[in-house]
Amino acid sequence: xxxxxxxxxxxxxxxxxxxxxxxxxxxxxxxxxxxxxxxxxxxxxxxxxxxxxxxxxxxxxxxxxxxxxxxxxxxxxxxxxxxxxxxxxxxxxxxxxxxxxxxxxxxxxxxxxxxxxxxxxxxxxxxxxxxxxxxxxxxxxxxxxxxxxxxxxxxxxxxxxxxxxxxxxxxxxxxxxxxxxxxxxxxxxxxxxxxxxxxxxxxxxxxxxxxxxxxxxxxxxxxxxxxxxxxxxxxxxxxxxxx
Amino acid sequence: xxxxxxxxxxxxxxxxxxxxxxxxxxxxxxxxxxxxxxxxxxxxxxxxxxxxxxxxxxxxxxxxxxxxxxxxxxxxxxxxxxxxxxxxxxxxxxxxxxxxxxxxxxxxxxxxxxxxxxxxxxxxxxxxxxxxxxxxxxxxxxxxxxxxxxxxxxxxxxxxxxxxxxxxxxxxxxxxxxxxxxxxxxxxxxxxxxxxxxxxxxxxxxxxxxxxxxxxxxxxxxxxxxxxxxxxxxxxxxxxxxxxxxxxxxxxxxxxxxxxxxxxxxxxxxxxxxxxxxxxxxxxxxxxxxxxxxxxxxxxxxxxxxxxxxxxxxxxxxxxxxxxxxxxxxxxxxxxxxxxxxxxxxxxxxxxxxxxxxxxxxxxxxxxxxxxxxxxxxxxxxxxxxxxxxxxxxxxxxxxxxxxxxxxxxxxxxxxxxxxxxxxxxxxxxxxxxxxxxxxxxxxxxxxxxxxxxxxxxxxxxxxxxxxxxxxxxxxxxxxxxxxxxxxxxxxxxxxxxxxxxxxxxxxxxxxxxxxxxxxxxxxxxxxxxxxxx
Ligand code: HEM
Ligand SMILES: [Cu+2]
Ligand SMILES: [Cu+2]
Numbered sequence: 145x146x147x148x149x150x151x152x153x154x155x156x157x158x159x160x161x162x163x164x165x166x167x168x169x170x171x172x173x174x175x176x177x178x179x180x181x182x183x184x185x186x187x188x189x190x191x192x193x194x195x196x197x198x199x200x201x202x203x204x205x206x207x208x209x210x211x212x213x214x215x216x217x218x219x220x221x222x223x224x225x226x227x228x229x230x231x232x233x234x235x236x237x238x239x240x241x242x243x244x245x246x247x248x249x250x251x252x253x254x255x256x257x258x259x260x261x262x263x264x265x266x267x268x269x270x271x272x273x274x275x276x277x278x279x280x281x282x283x284x285x286x287x288x289x290x291x292x293x294x295x296x297x298x299x300x301x302x303x304x305x306x307x308x309x310x311x312x313x314x315x316x317x318x319x320x321x322x323x324x325x326x327x328x329x330x331x332x333x334x335x336x337x338x339x340x341x342x343x344x345x346x347x348x349x350x351x352x353x354x355x356x357x358x359x360x361x362x363x364x365x366x367x368x369x370x371x372x373x374x375x376x377x378x379x380x381x382x383x384x385x386x387x
Numbered sequence: 388x389x390x391x392x393x394x395x396x397x398x399x400x401x402x403x404x405x406x407x408x409x410x411x412x413x414x415x416x417x418x419x420x421x422x423x424x425x426x427x428x429x430x431x432x433x434x435x436x437x438x439x440x441x442x443x444x445x446x447x448x449x450x451x452x453x454x455x456x457x458x459x460x461x462x463x464x465x466x467x468x469x470x471x472x473x474x475x476x477x478x479x480x481x482x483x484x485x486x487x488x489x490x491x492x493x494x495x496x497x498x499x500x501x502x503x504x505x506x507x508x509x510x511x512x513x514x515x516x517x518x519x520x521x522x523x524x525x526x527x528x529x530x531x532x533x534x535x536x537x538x539x540x541x542x543x544x545x546x547x548x549x550x551x552x553x554x555x556x557x558x559x560x561x562x563x564x565x566x567x568x569x570x571x572x573x574x575x576x577x578x579x580x581x582x583x584x585x586x587x588x589x590x591x592x593x594x595x596x597x598x599x600x601x602x603x604x605x606x607x608x609x610x611x612x613x614x615x616x617x618x619x620x621x622x623x624x625x626x627x628x629x630x631x632x633x634x635x636x637x638x639x640x641x642x643x644x645x646x647x648x649x650x651x652x653x654x655x656x657x658x659x660x661x662x663x664x665x666x667x668x669x670x671x672x673x674x675x676x677x678x679x680x681x682x683x684x685x686x687x688x689x690x691x692x693x694x695x696x697x698x699x700x701x702x703x704x705x706x707x708x709x710x711x712x713x714x715x716x717x718x719x720x721x722x723x724x725x726x727x728x729x730x731x732x733x734x735x736x737x738x739x740x741x742x743x744x745x746x747x748x749x750x751x752x753x754x755x756x757x758x759x760x761x762x763x764x765x766x767x768x769x770x771x772x773x774x775x776x777x778x779x780x781x782x783x784x785x786x787x788x789x790x791x792x793x794x795x796x797x798x799x800x801x802x803x804x805x806x807x808x809x810x811x812x813x814x815x816x817x818x819x820x821x822x823x824x825x826x827x828x829x830x831x832x833x834x835x836x837x838x839x840x841x842x843x844x845x846x847x848x849x850x851x852x853x854x855x856x857x858x859x860x861x862x863x864x865x866x867x868x869x870x871x872x873x874x875x876x877x878x879x880x881x882x883x884x885x886x887x888x889x890x891x892x893x894x895x896x897x898x899x900x901x902x903x904x905x906x907x908x909x910x911x912x913x914x915x916x917x918x919x920x921x
Contacts, residue, residue, distance in 0.1 A: 179762060183829075186759065190749045197720065201741040204723040208658065214887065215727035216920045217660030231667035231714060238713045242706035249702060249756035256758055257695055289841070290446075314531040315624060317690065317765065321831025324762040328691045330625070331530060332618020335692035337761075348841050352765040352833045354524050356531055357450035360836040 173260060174340040178252045179324035185248060189241065256325065259338045263304040266297065270309065270316035270329040273358035275349070283381040287364035295381070296365030297349065299341050300374035306338040319352035320366065326352050341368040404494035405902060409501045410480030411796070413471050414789070416501075416508050418868065420467030421782075423512070425864060427460040429857055431837075432820075436854040437847055438840040446838065453837040454522040455537075459514050461525035462542065466549045467511055469777060470638070471504055472785040473645040474553065474591065478560055478584045480796065484892035484900065485578045485917070487569025487909035492562040500556045507548035513541055524835065526635075527602065529616035529627050533609045540610065543602045550599045557588040557595075569891070569909040578890055578917045579655075579662055579669075583648025586673040587641045590680055598634035601627055628691060632684035640680050642777055644673060646784035647715055650740050653791050654719065656888040657734045658726025661918040668718035675711040679704060689760045698757045705755040712748060719744075729886075732806040736787035739814050740780060747776030750825070765835075768828025771821040779817045786813075786867060793871065794885050795892060798899045799878030805870045812863025819856030823849035890917035 208217070222230060267278040277297050278284045287294035299305050309318055311329040319326035320339060327337040351362035369377065400408055434441050434453055443449030479497070483490055491497050514520055522537040532539045564585050568577075577585075605627065607613040614620035616627050655662055662668065685693055685701035720741065728734065750772040753759040763769060793801050824832070827849045832839060839846055884893040892900075895909055 175758075179758065182756070182758060183753070186753050186756070190752060194745050194749050197716070197745055198742060201720045201723070202738075204720070204726075205728060205738050205741070208723060208726045208728050210659075210727040210729050215659065217658045217726035217728075219658070219660035219663060219722065219725050221661065222664055227664050227666060230664050230717070231671045234713055234717055235671065235710050238709045239707070242703075242709055245752065245756060246703050246706055249758045250699060252758035253695075253699060253702075256761060314534065315528055319765070319831070319833065321762070326690050326761055326765065330618075330692070332622075332624065333692055350831075350833060350841055354454075354526075354528070354531070354835045356522070356535060357448075357454070359450060359454075360833075360838040361446070363841045 172340075173255045173258070174342065175252065175255045175325060175338075176323045176340065178255050182248055182252050186245065189245065193241075256337075259306045259336070260304040263306040263338055264299065265306050265308060266299075268297075268307045268309040268318060268329065270311045270318065270351070270362075272313050272355055273351070273362040275318070275362070275364045279378075281378060281382075283378055285381070289361045289363055292365075294365075295377075296367060298367045298369060298374065298377055300371045301341055301344050301368050302371075304338055304340050306336055308334055308336050310334050314355050315353045316351045316355050316362065317353035318349055320347070320349045322347040328353050344368050344370065402498070404490070404498050406479050406483050406491050406494070406497060407796075407900060407904075409497050410476050410478075412501050413475030413479055413504065416505055417468045417472040417476060417785075420463045420508055420511070421472075422868075424460045424463035424468060425861065427456040427463075429861060430456045431460060432854040432857040434837050435839075435850045437851070438838055438842075440838075443837065449837060451522065454524070454835075455514065455520040457835060458520075458522050458524050458542075459511070462545065463511055464778070465525060465638075465642075466545060467508055469642045469781055469785070470549070470553060473642060473649075473781070474556060474560075474584065474587060475501070475504060477580070477645060477649065477785070477788050478556070478588075481792065481892060482560055482563060482581060482584060483567070484896060484904055485581050485890060486564060486567060486572060487891050487895070487905065487911070488563060488567040489903050489905070491559050492567060493559050496555050496559050500552045500559070503548050503552035503555070507545050507552065510541060510548060511545045517541065526631060527605060527627075528631075529605060529608060529624055532605055533616065540606060543606045546602045547599060550595045553591050554595050557591040560584060560588050561592065569911055571911045571913070571915075573913075575666065575669075576911065576916045578648075579651035579665075580645065580648035582669050582673055583644040583651075586677050587644040589677055590637045590641050590644075594634040594637045594681070597630055598638075601630035601634070604630075625688070625691060625693070628688055629684070632687040633681070636684045636687065637680040639773075639777065640676055642781045644676070646781040647719065649784045649788045649791070650719060650737055651722065652890065653733045653737045653787060654722040654726075655918045656791075656886050656890070657731070657737065658723050658728045659887070659920045660722050660724075660726040661916070661920075663718045663721025663724065664714075665718070665918075668715050672711045672715035672718065676708070676715075679708055679711065683708065686755055686757075686760070689757050690764055702755060702757045706752070708755075709752070716744060716748070731886075732801060732803065732810060733787045733791035735807060735810045736783045736790065739810075740783060740787070743775055743780040743783065747772065747780050750775065762831075763828065765833055766828040767824040767832045767834060770834050771824040771828060774817075774821050774824075779821070783813070789871060791886075792892075793874070794881030795896070795898055795900070797875040797878070798881055799874055800881050800885065801874045801878060802870050805866055809863045809866035809870060812859055812866060814863075816856050816859030816861075816863055819859060820853045821856070823853045823856075888917075889920055 265280055269276045274286060276286045285295040287296040309329040311331050315328055315330045317326050317328045323339040325337050325339055327335050345368055347366050348363050349366050351359055434443060440449050443452045517538050519536055519538040521541045523532040523539055523542050527542050604615040608615050614622040616622045616624050651662060683701055683705045685697050686705045689698055754763055827846050832846055881898055883898045895905055
């Protein structure tokens with residue numbers, strides 16, 4: 145249903161380029177890699193526009209300095225056709241760039257929102273000011289930023305992870321800077337995000353929506369470990385909980 | 388500074404219904420807000436210069452102190468400085484003069500607007516007196532703003548007072564522009580600044596009531612026990628965010644449009660050129676911007692769990708903003724083409740504005756892309772983006788406006804040397820402050836953090852540089868503002884039209900203009916425009 149509506153919006157706007165982009169199949173989706181790739185394209189796009197305008201502006205400022213007192217500018221008086229073309233042509237150029245970027249952004253966005261079927265699900269609860277994680281297998285963990293005690297989020301390498309998130313009090317946002325993704329958590333709604341942990345190691349997730357006094361401290365460890373290590377970790381957690 | 392010839396009487400200012408005096412009252416109030424909010428910025432920057440407590444007491448109460456500074460900085464800069472500085476001071480002082488009118492349509496309502504604005508400033512300043520200082524940021528999102536121990540009512544009442552003030556001003560000026568133009572003055576002969584205010588005030592009139600109702604519901608939830616934003620009782624937290632940004636995105640155009648208008652005036656006058664492609668800038672730029680402004684607010688809710696079709700739909704509308712803004716930019720740059728440019732303080736700010744507009748505008752494009760913004764949103768990248776366009780471009784427009792119209796307002800010339808040195812401090816300082824924040828923003832530095840120990844150690848270096856930059860700006864600001872005060876008292880006397888402008892406020896009024904503005908009623912013919920240099 146949602147896809148049907150978005151497709152209609154698209155066609156209504158005549159964005160055929162975006163449609164083509166959205167339809168492309170990506171072998172192993174990895175939003176983080178796609179983000180980095182898109183960022184690179186966007187930077188080039190911005191640099192081109194910026195350099196053209198800035199060069200023109202600064203060159204004119206320098207070139208057209210008044211050379212004698214009471215000098216009058218000789219700026220062009222556009223004819224009707226000139227005026228219309230100077231509006232319509234740039235407008236279409238801007239729109240072309242907009243649709244080019246929209247198409248690229250749309251494709252990446254689809255990756256962000258389409259959770260792979262084999263994703264491992266973890267429930268995340270945000271509270272002022274800590275994170276709690278609940279795994280399908282019954283394991284639950286948390287993390288204390290002050291003492292750095294607690295396991296935080298532990299996931300096996302190579303397997304997509306989807307987080308289903310809600311908050312017990314105010315709005316928070318689960319932000320994984322290294323995975324280029326965030327999504328808000330709020331009471332009364334469940335939101336989600338997913339990421340593809342392709343590299344072992346430790347990183348952080350930190351709160352990105354203002355939530356009061358200890359907002360800056362609301363972070364947690366995120367550990368990506370080999371599958372075998374993950375399995376022993378799960379076993380140990382279950383034992384710990386049983387004991 | 389006085390427009391009457393006899394000595395200074397405070398009551399003549401407080402009870403004045405003269406748009407020029409009211410404009411100056413707006414200027415004084417907004418510069419006061421700017422100064423206090425600027426001191427807050429310095430405190431914030433000192434705190435961020437190193438991880439761990441720098442000037443706050445400790446890690447447990449540090450947030451309580453820092454968040455109040457940040458709340459005041461954001462709220463006062465936008466509600467107390469930029470909006471009143473542009474649509475209060477500049478619009479008041481200049482609109483009647485530019486259209487050849489004796490005053491605004493409803494002078495007493497105008498006086499009421501400035502009183503409400505001053506009351507708003509007083510309520511905002513109470514932040515520093517009350518024991519339960521507000522800490523809800525200028526966005527005031529519930530449930531935090533409902534459950535916090537801080538005083539949310541001060542936030543709500545500040546918004547109410549500023550909001551009523553700007554609704555009254557919007558009605559007043561729209562009527563003035565529509566009905567009080569000098570005989571013979573058609574819509575296509577208006578100053579760009581008049582058009583920019585006309586379009587900005589339409590936005591004010593449509594959208595401020597939405598903000599006022601959002602914060603009123605907040606007040607009810609907080610103090611009367613209603614549940615508009617409380618999901619446990621059938622409410623919805625996202626309702627507030629939608630209402631808030633439905634106003635607050637258009638609000639950035641209330642700031643952006645007059646800022647552009649000011650730079651058009653400065654460029655045309657200093658280059659002695661007509662506006663390049665006037666109609667494209669007015670209709671394809673300003674008017675189209677108003678039309679699009681209400682359909683893009685979701686770009687502030689890209690990661691707030693909104694439906695995907697909305698996030699994508701408004702990604703497209705947000706990107707399309709580049710069309711009107713692009714047309715205005717081409718027209719602004721084009722106004723310099725084949726000009727005869729004189730360099731003075733306003734033109735220094737104007738030249739800087741070319742660069743600031745590009746950096747601020749272009750960095751908005753990644754933030755417009757839904758997929759990019761899920762990383763860059765709420766980081767110091769966003770923070771640097773909106774400082775470039777609002778905190779610097781628009782702020783420079785207010786400074787440039789005061790510098791440009793200073794001879795008319797005060798009857799005296801500024802100290803050029805001090806003005807130019809102040810400019811360089813400001814310009815160099817803002818670059819040193821905000822470029823490092825772009826860089827660590829891309830690496831993930833979140834906004835509204837006073838501590839960042841969980842992040843790589845090199846972030847601290849960037850923060851230190853930014854803090855040094857902020858102090859350089861502070862020196863520039865002190866030089867700039869003290870220049871206004873000193874020059875108003877003992878500057879060299881100004882002639883009626885020192886820049887050789889062709890706009891009515893320079894060609895047809897005394898310096899400073901007396902009561903009633905124009906010695907003789909003004910009429911213009913069909914060939915007149917403010918930019919016809921012969
Ligand atoms: C050069 C002078 C300025 C400096 C050094 C400065 C610095 C800062 C800093 C450090 C923050 C907080 C960053 C964070 O913790 O996330 C901030 C936030 C902000 N500033 Fe400025 N600022 C300046 C001028 C301005 C101006 C002129 C405006 C006018 C629009 C402005 C508007 C804001 C807003 C709206 C916020 C966001 C507050 C919030 O997060 O609720 N700033 N500024
Ligand atoms: Cu938080
Ligand atoms: Cu916006």
